[in-house]
Amino acid sequence: xxxxxxxxxxxxxxxxxxxxxxxxxxxxxxxxxxxxxxxxxxxxxxxxxxxxxxxxxxxxxxxxxxxxxxxxxxxxxxxxxxxxxxxxxxxxxxxxxxxxxxxxxxxxxxxxxx
Amino acid sequence: xxxxxxxxxxxxxxxxxxxxxxxxxxxxxxxxxxxxxxxxxxxxxxxxxxxxxxxxxxxxxxxxxxxxxxxxxxxxxxxxxxxxxxxxxxxxxxxxxxxxxxxxxxxxxxxxx
Numbered sequence: 746x747x748x749x750x751x752x753x754x755x756x757x758x759x760x761x762x763x764x765x766x767x768x769x770x771x772x773x774x775x776x777x778x779x780x781x782x783x784x785x786x787x788x789x790x791x792x793x794x795x796x797x798x799x800x801x802x803x804x805x806x807x808x809x810x811x812x813x814x815x816x817x818x819x820x821x822x823x824x825x826x827x828x829x830x831x832x833x834x835x836x837x838x839x840x841x842x843x844x845x846x847x848x849x850x851x852x853x854x855x856x857x858x859x
Numbered sequence: 860x861x862x863x864x865x866x867x868x869x870x871x872x873x874x875x876x877x878x879x880x881x882x883x884x885x886x887x888x889x890x891x892x893x894x895x896x897x898x899x900x901x902x903x904x905x906x907x908x909x910x911x912x913x914x915x916x917x918x919x920x921x922x923x924x925x926x927x928x929x930x931x932x933x934x935x936x937x938x939x940x941x942x943x944x945x946x947x948x949x950x951x952x953x954x955x956x957x958x959x960x961x962x963x964x965x966x967x968x969x970x971x972x
Binding site for chain 1: 895900901902903904905908949959960961962963964965
């Protein structure tokens with residue numbers, strides 16, 4: 746069974762641009778969660794989608810948004826990029842709600858904002 | 860809201876020595892608890908999880924963790940460290956009944972030959 750895939754793996758953008766990251770969950774998984782990982786803040790939850798609906802959202806500004814498609818694939822978008830948005834963005838999928846089900850993580854997309 | 864504290868951002872052990880990574884949680888209700896491992900340039904992989912069955916939980920790669928309610932702890936142990944155990948380890952907690960999960964700051968484990 747294929748794991749969680751994330752594209753692209755690396756991105757370099759400049760301040761003010763926007764970026765879209767993609768995540769394909771494990772086949773059959775309906776929950777997709779996104780996390781931001783930085784050396785200073787650690788792993789921070791961005792949002793979770795389940796059956797195309799956002800179930801929960803972390804404490805991030807509205808510049809961060811996401812969506813989930815009917816095939817469970819998910820995208821997250823960051824608009825008006827800031828230097829502080831440089832991070833590893835991790836996607837995780839699970840069969841159902843992430844809070845008590847095992848989450849399977851992708852390798853991440855490393856975003857660098859110059 | 861629940862939270863988790865990992866004591867020690869860096870732990871160094873010799874190969875063959877005991878590994879002990881500490882995790883304390885706060886939660887108003889019985890929690891679910893998880894340990895994940897992250898190797899360089901990879902995502903997180905679940906080592907083990909506690910969901911109110913046995914308090915001693917066995918995971919992959921020889922790791923285990925014990926849920927101690929009185930101490931609000933869920934420390935991760937491995938009797939004998941291997942070079943391949945060098946990685947970053949994250950403890951996570953989620954409250955039953957709500958839809959939130961919090962990760963600790965992580966502990967980087969170094970294994971010396």
